[in-house]
Every structure is written in C-alpha cells, then in structure tokens.
Amino acid sequence: MANDPIHQFQIQKIFPIEVGGVDFSFTNSSLFMVLTVAATCAFLIFSTSGRGLVPSRLQSVSEMAYEFVAGTLRSAAGTEGMRFFPLVFSLFMFVLVANLFGMFPYFFTITSHIIVTFALAMLVIITVIVYGFMRNGMKFLKLFVPSGVPVALLPLVTLIEVISFLSRPISLSVRLFANMLAGHITLKVFSGFIVSLSALGAVGIFGSILPLGMTVALTALEFLVAFLQAYVFTVLTCMYLNDAIHPSH
C-alpha cells in the first residue's frame, strides 16, 4: 500500500456530512483547500501589515507577486483588464500555493484532481462569457466569425471556432491537472524504487543511488512545474479575459 503511487490521490472523509442525500463531507481535499486559502491570506495580510516604504523581505515577496500578476494582466488585456485583477490574483495565488503545498511530504495535492482545476477553469470561462455579453452584447459573437472567409465556408469555420472556444476550459484544466498528477506519480515511483532496491542487500543499496539522484532532480523539476503551471493558468486566463473585453475590437 505504501508503494502504491495512486494512493496519495485518494479522497478521505474527515467529517462525514450529508444534507438531503447529497454528500457534503469535509474531506482531506477540502481541508487542504481551506489550508491553502488560509495560508495565502495569512501570508498576504501578515507581510503587508508593516507597509514600509522600504519593504521588508516578506513585504517585497508579496509586492513581487502583485507586480507579477498585474504586469501579466496589463500586457495581455490592457489597463481595462485590471478590473479583473482580484479574480486573476486570487486564482494565481490559489493555484500556486496549492501546487507548492503538494510538494510537502504527506500533503494532499488538490490541483491533481481534475474536478478542482475544471471548476477553476469554468469560473474563468463563465466570467468571460457573462462579461463578454454584458459589455459587447451580441457583438461578442463576432469572436466566432473570422473575417475574410468565403461565405460558403463560413458555417463550417464558425462551427470549428465554437468548438475551439468550448475546448478552452478543458485544455486549461487538463493541463494543470495532468502536470501535477504525472509529476507526483513519477516522484512516487522513483522513490519507491529506492525502497525496493535497497531491500536487495549491498548491491541494491549501491544501485539505489541512481533513483535517489533522480528523485532529487525530479523534486527540483516539480517545484519549477508548480510555479510554471500557476503562471500558465494565469496567462491563459488573462488572454481569455482579453477576448471578453475586445472580442473583435
């Protein structure tokens, strides 16, 4: 059981709650979501409480996070996109902290479950659709009609564009989920090799140096992936929000 690489993704109920036949149990996944939000809030509140003109180390970390997300959003969606800053910043911090929490031994990685990442992606896409229609009315549908296409091909191309648009939340969520899942499984498999190899005696212990080195390298890679995926999620969110603000300019 300890060697099972999938075991770390199992959902366990901590407080079983059932309301009207629907399962609302507080699971280990919920626990880590709460922990993620609490850690993010606590860090941001604590680090910005000093508000020094010359920032302390912690304050400059949270200022860097702000500047980073604000810069990404401004370059992708323009200054008008800054009204979505709270959403984008929350998404970035949540995904980043959740990914990094997953790097602790024995911690649960909430972003390795597709339902979590899909919910985040749907939040983005629904915001795009609702705001796009609110701001542009029916002109938002121009997003699906590329210009300069022969009339005969227009229905076909529009249909393809619609499918392409609908595939966005799926590719957004699958990318984050698959990266986290694959990374954690590889990590677990390689560290499992160390245990099973070192059980083989002296030669095995010597041989287990190889997977040990691999595990160390993979851990570093996973930290990179944790950050990179949070960044990619944020950049794509900004690009989709840009579509909502300027569907066809």
Next chain:
Amino acid sequence: MSSHNGDKEDRAAGNPEAGLSERRAQLNRKLDGLKAVEQKAARKSQSSSSGYAHAMKLSSEFIAGILVGAGIGWVFDQWLGTSPLGLIVFLLLGFAAGVLNVLRSVGVAEQPDAKIQREKDVQKDGSD
C-alpha cells in the same frame, strides 16, 4: 549635493517637480530597456528548457478539441436521435478545432481577432 550630476541637481533645485519627473522618465526608459532584455532571456530559457511543458500544452490543446467535438456530437445524437451521424460529423470538426488550437498556441494561425484589429489599425492610420 553631489558633483557628478551637478547640472541636473541645479535644475531640480530651480524647479523640483520638473527635475523629478524628468528623472522618473529617465528611470522608466531604463527599466523598459531592462525589461525587454529580461523578456528575451526568459523566452530563450523557456524554449530550451521545458520541452516537456510545451508537449503537455500542445497535446492538451489537441485532445481538448477532440473531446469537445465528440461530446457535442454525442449530445446532438441524444437529442435528435441521429446516432451515429452527429458523433461522426462533430468528431471530425473536433479534430479540425484541435488542429486549430495547436496552430494557434504555437502562433502559426492567427487569433480570431488579429485580422480585424489590423484592418482597424490601417483605417485609423488612413483617417488620421
């Protein structure tokens, strides 16, 4: 205050606001230059180091297109009872959308609004 940038200090003393804003503009220019260099370096390191991430990105784009196409086709069939026609047609359209997604994410195909944007720019230039 100091000797090495004396003339600027003099101007700043005469009109502190103008001197300050000038210095800020200069600093901004310098920062913009640095940012451009940094971005170029980041792009280079990204393209060379994380081929794995790139592969993940492209495959997820492609698979998402196919999945959505197949999903729409299946729902269509359930509604209209045209099984298997809807699934076939929309699966093929889904393949097309997946290819479009991939081409877009590597920057070969244009974003849907790029062309309109360019036409607008041309018009604006003409009217100005």
